[in-house]
Amino acid sequence: NVLGVNHSEAKPQLQSDKDPKNAIKVTREEILASRKSLPAYRVRSQLLQVIRDNQVVVVIGETGSGKTTQLGQFLYEDGFCDDGFMVGCTQPRRVAAMSVAARVAMEMDVQLGDKVGYSIRFEDKTSPATKIKFMTDGILLRETLLDKMLDKYSCIIIDEAHERTLNTDVLLGIFKELLSRRRDLKLIITSATMNANKFSQFFGDAPQFTIPGRTFPVEIIYTRHPVSDYVESAVTQAAKIHLSTPISSGDILIFMTGQEDIEATCSGLREKLLDVYTKKNSHNDNNEPNDIEIIPIYSSLPADVQNKIFMLMNGKRKVVVATNIAETSLTVDGVKYVIDCGYAKLKVYNPQIGLDSLRITPISFASANQRSGRAGRTGPGVAYRLYTEDSAYEDMYLETIPEIQRTNLSNTLLLLKSFGVDDVMKFPFIDPPPRKTIMTSLFELWTIGALDNLGFLTKLGTLMASFPLQPSLSKILLISAQSGCSEEILTIVAMLSVPQVFYRPKERKEESDQARSRFFVPESDHLTLLNVYSQWKANAYSFHWCRRNFLQYKSLQRAHDIRRQLSRVMVKKNIPILSSGSDWDTVRKCICSGYAQQAAKLSGLSKYVHLKTGMELQLHPTSALFGAGDLPPYIVYHELLLTSKEYINVVTSVDPFWLVEYGILFYNVKRRVEETDEFDVDQPSHGIKDKLDLQIDACNTRKKDVL
Numbered sequence: 234n235v236l237g238v239n240h241s242e243a244k245p246q247l248q249s250d251k252d253p254k255n256a257i258k259v260t261r262e263e264i265l266a267s268r269k270s271l272p273a274y275r276v277r278s279q280l281l282q283v284i285r286d287n288q289v290v291v292v293i294g295e296t297g298s299g300k301t302t303q304l305g306q307f308l309y310e311d312g313f314c315d316d317g318f319m320v321g322c323t324q325p326r327r328v329a330a331m332s333v334a335a336r337v338a339m340e341m342d343v344q345l346g347d348k349v350g351y352s353i354r355f356e357d358k359t360s361p362a363t364k365i366k367f368m369t370d371g372i373l374l375r376e377t378l379l380d381k382m383l384d385k386y387s388c389i390i391i392d393e394a395h396e397r398t399l400n401t402d403v404l405l406g407i408f409k410e411l412l413s414r415r416r417d418l419k420l421i422i423t424s425a426t427m428n429a430n431k432f433s434q435f436f437g438d439a440p441q442f443t444i445p446g447r448t449f450p451v452e453i454i455y456t457r458h459p460v461s462d463y464v465e466s467a468v469t470q471a472a473k474i475h476l477s478t479p480i481s482s483g484d485i486l487i488f489m490t491g492q493e494d495i496e497a498t499c500s501g502l503r504e505k506l507l508d509v510y511t512k513k514n515s516h517n518d519n520n521e522p523n524d525i526e527i528i529p530i531y532s533s534l535p536a537d538v539q540n541k542i543f544m545l546m547n548g549k550r551k552v553v554v555a556t557n558i559a560e561t562s563l564t565v566d567g568v569k570y571v572i573d574c575g576y577a578k579l580k581v582y583n584p585q586i587g588l589d590s591l592r593i594t595p596i597s598f599a600s601a602n603q604r605s606g607r608a609g610r611t612g613p614g615v616a617y618r619l620y621t622e623d624s625a626y627e628d629m630y631l632e633t634i635p636e637i638q639r640t641n642l643s644n645t646l647l648l649l650k651s652f653g654v655d656d657v658m659k660f661p662f663i664d665p666p667p668r669k670t671i672m673t674s675l676f677e678l679w680t681i682g683a684l685d686n687l688g689f690l691t692k693l694g695t696l697m698a699s700f701p702l703q704p705s706l707s708k709i710l711l712i713s714a715q716s717g718c719s720e721e722i723l724t725i726v727a728m729l730s731v732p733q734v735f736y737r738p739k740e741r742k743e744e745s746d747q748a749r750s751r752f753f754v755p756e757s758d759h760l761t762l763l764n765v766y767s768q769w770k771a772n773a774y775s776f777h778w779c780r781r782n783f784l785q786y787k788s789l790q791r792a793h794d795i796r797r798q799l800s801r802v803m804v805k806k807n808i809p810i811l812s813s814g815s816d817w818d819t820v821r822k823c824i825c826s827g828y829a830q831q832a833a834k835l836s837g838l839s840k841y842v843h844l845k846t847g848m849e850l851q852l853h854p855t856s857a858l859f860g861a862g863d864l865p866p867y868i869v870y871h872e873l874l875l876t877s878k879e880y881i882n883v884v885t886s887v888d889p890f891w892l893v894e895y896g897i898l899f900y901n902v903k904r905r906v907e908e909t910d911e912f913d914v915d916q917p918s919h920g921i922k923d924k925l926d927l928q929i930d931a932c933n934t935r936k937k938d939v940l
């Protein structure tokens with residue numbers, strides 16, 4: 234535990250910087266003092282009183298007021314963790330769960346994973362001693378499957394509820410009923426200022442407790458003309474701020490959409506500043522190249538890199554380039570300038586055609602204000618919006634559409650079904666998803682064999698729900714056990730669950746592309762991933778081998794870990810783990826079984842057309858399929874990315890007969906129609922039937938296409 238000196242404020246601040254150079258021991262008193270300075274601390278006793286008096290409380294407070302880091306500690310200190318109970322706190326994002334757990338462990342002076350721990354998918358850092366547990370909302374949702382009463386918990390904090398993630402929304406629905414069965418369980422919902430009323434109303438006018446907080450005015454500056462390249466504009470703006478203002482005036486926070494544009498912004502800014510510094514004669518000006526610390530932050534970065542955003546840079550200006558995560562989940566202190574690109578990467582689902590994709594979308598007005606607000610925490614600030622004022626008022630939604638209304642629900646519905654909610658239409662959603670989406674998602678679950686004709690979980694469906702994976706992946710894992718290639722599919726599924734394994738530094742693009750192509754299996758990106766893993770294993774999981782081959786060691790290590798966890802679930806469920814040896818056709822066929830709906834046909838030389846929808850798709854330029862010369866006529870894909878083009882990512886060539894075999898949609902359709910007369914989804918069943926009819930039309934025409 235060390236203390237750094239903040240350049241912008243005289244007030245000492247705590248940090249988790251382990252750098253011994255400027256490490257000074259922080260005393261317990263100093264930690265307590267910094268806790269006590271938080272707005273939440275000042276209202277500690279009133280807050281605890283309201284919690285004692287009510288089963289549900291909605292806590293509202295500005296970002297940085299201490300909701301996330303303090304609430305759990307207050308409850309712990311107030312005895313909520315006595316008698317073997319725990320306090321749980323959910324976060325929409327894994328990064329936040331890890332980071333706040335580390336912070337709270339530090340404030341409580343305990344080892345992370347001991348009294349304070351966290352749990353995210355594939356990573357559990359808790360122990361029997363854990364009293365305050367941070368976790369993603371998805372993890373708590375899975376826990377409710379195992380322990381329907383959540384008996385271990387005395388209190389659950391659903392943090393960042395205003396983010397309205399799919400899992401948070403489902404949890405709120407589950408709690409609505411659970412709270413009446415467990416009268417002793419407390420629920421605290423925390424929210425930034427927006428949306429709070431909605432939560433109160435949902436829980437029978439639960440009291441709202443507002444943490445008083447002070448914010449400073451933020452001047453908003455729009456661009457005069459629409460910008461064509463927001464990365465470039467952000468770089469220019471950040472450089473301008475850095476060169477024209479004293480470092481002590483404050484740090485810069487830039488909002489981008491994801492890893493790609495974040496990395497581009499970071500390297501762009503480094504180059505630009507270096508350029509300026511080398512051009513000018515190095516005298517007079519005060520700001521030098523090493524005056525600045527540029528820190529990217531996005532979900533797939535390792536935790537130690539992410540923690541850099543909290544470090545204090547002696548005499549340096551911090552530029553944090555972040556995704557939405559910095560909007561409310563993580564507070565970077567000392568920010569005075571915000572640069573907002575105006576976009577975010579959102580999951581978008583089109584139930585009409587059943588397509589799920591990631592899309593770069595304009596943010597909402599509420600988001601834009603949250604982003605700007607980050608500049609006014611410690612003093613007046615400035616927010617540069619890289620869009621025009623007109624577009625802000627004309628093109629932006631007032632509020633972000635909750636995820637539940639714009640995403641595929643198969644995964645969620647599978648969970649709800651295995652939770653015992655047979656009648657998903659009657660589930661108390663705080664904002665119900667479109668009926669059409671529920672129907673399409675149920676239909677999808679039926680086509681992959683997770684639901685029977687009456688809409689009940691099949692044995693396959695029940696097994697699928699026991700894996701923390703999307704349905705298509707749990708399906709191929711289960712099918713692989715039958716076709717004798719689960720060794721291989723386990724690896725592929727694990728590799729698909731980690732961030733990018735190929736390392737492609739900007740300065741060594743060619744070299745790294747060459748290294749990558751040495752792993753190519755020309756029929757399949759999935760098999761290419763398998764190949765990478767197998768070779769890494771053959772080289773004794775070596776770090777140096779990864780370095781030589783431009784592979785991300787950390788990602789591979791993680792895949793290794795995930796693979797182990799998944800095989801543990803397999804063993805527990807008595808699912809055999811078998812290898813097909815070098816018979817990679819069996820593996821490809823198995824992959825086809827899970828992705829039969831995500832199939833496309835070659836059209837022309839290099840374009841593909843989605844089989845179900847006719848939508849044009851581009852193979853991602855990094856695909857191994859380009860290594861083969863001619864592209865294969867039929868493929869299935871793992872994901873669809875919508876940027877400037879429709880890209881399909883991670884692709885495998887398949888035999889069209891497999892598609893007929895596994896794509897129930899293409900196969901034996903007539904019989905299916907008759908059976909569906911009984912497909913009873915509690916409400917009048919014509920919705921599903923319409924859907925079926927619609928698919929059958931598509932089938933009849935597409936069936937010819939396939940053959």
Ligand code: ADP
Binds near residue numbers: 248295300302333566
């Ligand atoms: P809220 O949840 O109300 O937005 P938090 O509890 O997350 O507020 O943050 C309270 C304070 O603790 C903020 O000033 C924030 O910068 C600081 N903080 C949170 N996490 C860390 C960390 N890992 N290292 C240093 N400071 C942190």
Ligand code: MG
Binds near residue numbers: 297301302393561562
């Ligand atoms: Mg918080």
